[in-house]
Amino acid sequence: MQKKDSFLVNRLxxxxxxxxxxxxxIKTEASIKIQLFIAIVITIAGFYFEISKTEWLVQISMIGLVMSIEGIxxxxxxxxxxxxPExxxxxxxxxxxxxxAVFIASIIAVxxxxxxYLPKIL
Structure with a gap:
């Protein structure tokens, strides 16, 4: 009988x-590469415009949501x-x-x- 791995080992x-x-x-999907590029640009913009903690939370949540749905x-x-296959x-x-579903999340993110950012740019 094979020994079962511990809970911690299974989680790892x-x-x-x-x-x-x-x-x-990230390596194989063009759409994720584009989303990752946008995430990096928008993160740099966040630092440049010194967005608030709440804005960071919303921005990071939307990045995670769009990229997660893209993965799904x-x-x-x-x-x-x-x-x-056919x-x-x-x-x-x-x-x-x-x-x-990806499109909906992306539109909301935009x-x-x-x-x-528009109030900060204008």
């Missing part, structure tokens, strides 16, 4: 798998392609809905960035 393995997944996303969208695309209307619908 989970973090390792999650980190590996994040690196795969990518996972959905991988699963859909695995299940049905083009199929239902698979296309699934991919479109997942992409739509609106929030406008609320934070």
């Amino acid at each position: 393995k989970s973090v390792g798998y999650a980190f590996k997944g994040m690196l795969i996303l 969208n990518t996972a959905i695309e991988y699963i859909a392609d695995f299940i049905h 083009q199929h209307p239902k698979i296309g619908l699934i991919k479109d809905v997942a992409a739509g 609106i929030i960035a406008g609320i934070i």
Whole structure:
């Protein structure tokens, strides 16, 4: 009988798998590379314009939300392609809905960035 790993060892393995997944996303997905670039630019802007703690919290939350949903969208695309590699209307619908979720989060993030930065720029 194989010895079970401890709770702590299992958690550390989970973090390792999650980190590996994040690196795969960053290395292989153009959309995540774009989101990461935008996150870096907007973070630099945050320091330049000396945004408030509350603005930082909202900005960081939106960066995390958009990038997380982008990762989930990518996972959905991988699963859909695995299940049905050929083009199929239902698979296309699934991919479109997942992409739509990213789009919604991105639009909200742009609106929030406008609320934070437009008064500082103007």
